[in-house]
Amino acid sequence: MEPMELLSTQLAERIVTEANAVIPEKISIMDQRGINIAASDAACVGGFHEGAWMVLSQRLPELIVREDGRLDRVPPGLNCPIAAAGQVLGVLSVAGDYEKIADKARVIQRMAELMLSEAHRAYERLTGENVRNRYLDEWLNGDPKNIDAAFAERGRELNMDILIPRRVLACSAYHPQNAQDMATLRAIDSAEQMIERYIGCMDENNLFLRSASKLICMVTPQSDAELERIAAALQARVEREYHLCLAIGIDDTPADYTEMHRNCVKAERALAACMRTHKWFIRKYGDLNMEVFADQVDAVTKQEYVRKIMRGFTDAEIAQQLTMLEIFYDHDGSITKTAERLFIHKNTLQYKLRRIAERTGYDPRSIRHSSLFYIAIYFYREIRDTICLLYISPSPRDGLLSRMPSSA
Numbered sequence: 319m320e321p322m323e324l325l326s327t328q329l330a331e332r333i334v335t336e337a338n339a340v341i342p343e344k345i346s347i348m349d350q351r352g353i354n355i356a357a358s359d360a361a362c363v364g365g366f367h368e369g370a371w372m373v374l375s376q377r378l379p380e381l382i383v384r385e386d387g388r389l390d391r392v393p394p395g396l397n398c399p400i401a402a403a404g405q406v407l408g409v410l411s412v413a414g415d416y417e418k419i420a421d422k423a424r425v426i427q428r429m430a431e432l433m434l435s436e437a438h439r440a441y442e443r444l445t446g447e448n449v450r451n452r453y454l455d456e457w458l459n460g461d462p463k464n465i466d467a468a469f470a471e472r473g474r475e476l477n478m479d480i481l482i483p484r485r486v487l488a489c490s491a492y493h494p495q496n497a498q499d500m501a502t503l504r505a506i507d508s509a510e511q512m513i514e515r516y517i518g519c520m521d522e523n524n525l526f527l528r529s530a531s532k533l534i535c536m537v538t539p540q541s542d543a544e545l546e547r548i549a550a551a552l553q554a555r556v557e558r559e560y561h562l563c564l565a566i567g568i569d570d571t572p573a574d575y576t577e578m579h580r581n582c583v584k585a586e587r588a589l590a591a592c593m594r595t596h597k598w599f600i601r602k603y604g605d606l607n608m609e610v611f612a613d614q615v616d617a618v619t620k621q622e623y624v625r626k627i628m629r630g631f632t633d634a635e636i637a638q639q640l641t642m643l644e645i646f647y648d649h650d651g652s653i654t655k656t657a658e659r660l661f662i663h664k665n666t667l668q669y670k671l672r673r674i675a676e677r678t679g680y681d682p683r684s685i686r687h688s689s690l691f692y693i694a695i696y697f698y699r700e701i702r703d704t705i706c707l708l709y710i711s712p713s714p715r716d717g718l719l720s721r722m723p724s725s726a
Contacts, residue, residue, distance in 0.1 A: 325407040330356035344413040370409035396423040402434035454527040483572040487535040488585040565592035620697035630677035
């Protein structure tokens with residue numbers, strides 16, 4: 319946007335409206351062609367203003383018109399230029415007796431120029447943010463071969479020193495019921511702004527990039543414990559002030575500027591683990607196990623794996639058995655604690671476990687076979703979460719696996 323484009327019709331109308339809220343005189347705003355683009359009298363809009371054209375073409379500091387009819391369709395009053403960013407962008411005309419309206423006209427002129435200057439500063443901020451965001455996106459998601467000393471120098475020109483080692487936090491705010499209405503989207507935007515302010519105040523070298531539904535925070539080196547403390551504080555504040563959930567994934571170690579893309583991937587994988595299970599709202603990459611490679615397995619393969627391990631069971635039975643096994647493994651294989659959690663007798667639980675071993679050929683109580691069931695549980699949980707997004711209220715008796723898209 320060039321400075322001359324700052325004086326839009328909308329801004330000119332706003333100047334006229336705000337000025338008329340204070341003084342009753344008729345006001346007009348003309349653009350650089352001398353065309354009236356906003357006026358107290360709507361009938362004047364669109365017409366050519368000879369007085370404005372004289373101010374523009376002759377570069378007059380002001381033009382006083384004392385007699386009606388002296389200039390074509392220009393009433394008595396004061397006409398003065400309005401400027402911003404070093405350029406005259408238009409002309410303000412205030413009708414009336416010069417001695418009575420001169421001081422008022424100059425106040426309005428100053429107000430108009432302040433509004434234009436603020437519009438110019440806002441545009442420069444937006445332009446600067448866009449350039450910075452494109453640079454950060456290239457740093458984290460572009461070709462690693464291009465991240466070199468010359469690239470770092472470009473960052474310094476944008477007041478960003480990417481040579482400083484940093485950690486990465488990937489954050490995602492969302493509604494507990496996955497609502498997507500405008501009020502929720504505004505709350506998410508406000509929450510992300512708060513996170514930027516909160517972390518930005520800790521160190522001016524902390525950087526941020528909004529990417530799709532994530533906010534990527536690149537922070538100067540902190541210990542795992544400190545990052546977890548920061549994450550927990552942010553999580554509590556987002557829940558308290560915005561009534562949203564906040565999931566945060568944390569990378570493992572500080573990264574050199576040439577390796578930041580890898581740390582970003584690690585933080586995003588930790589975040590994905592949070593979003594996938596909703597059991598944890600803060601995950602560190604170093605604490606992930608199967609999640610590290612699970613994203614590389616497609617949905618159909620996961621579905622086939624679950625069916626292979628749980629062969630002999632229907633889809634509906636698979637849901638029941640894997641839910642039971644998940645509780646069993648969550649209690650470290652304790653028969654007593656699992657039975658209490660399921661509100662069944664210990665002998666009933668033993669019978670169910672033996673039945674799984676007989677029908678599948680894999681004993682869930684065996685250390686060697688437990689890993690197979692753990693993977694099946696993990697994959698099934700992902701399938702279940704996917705189905706919940708596709709179906710609002712699936713019947714609990716329906717088999718979720720049968721709802722998955724086939725490989726065909």
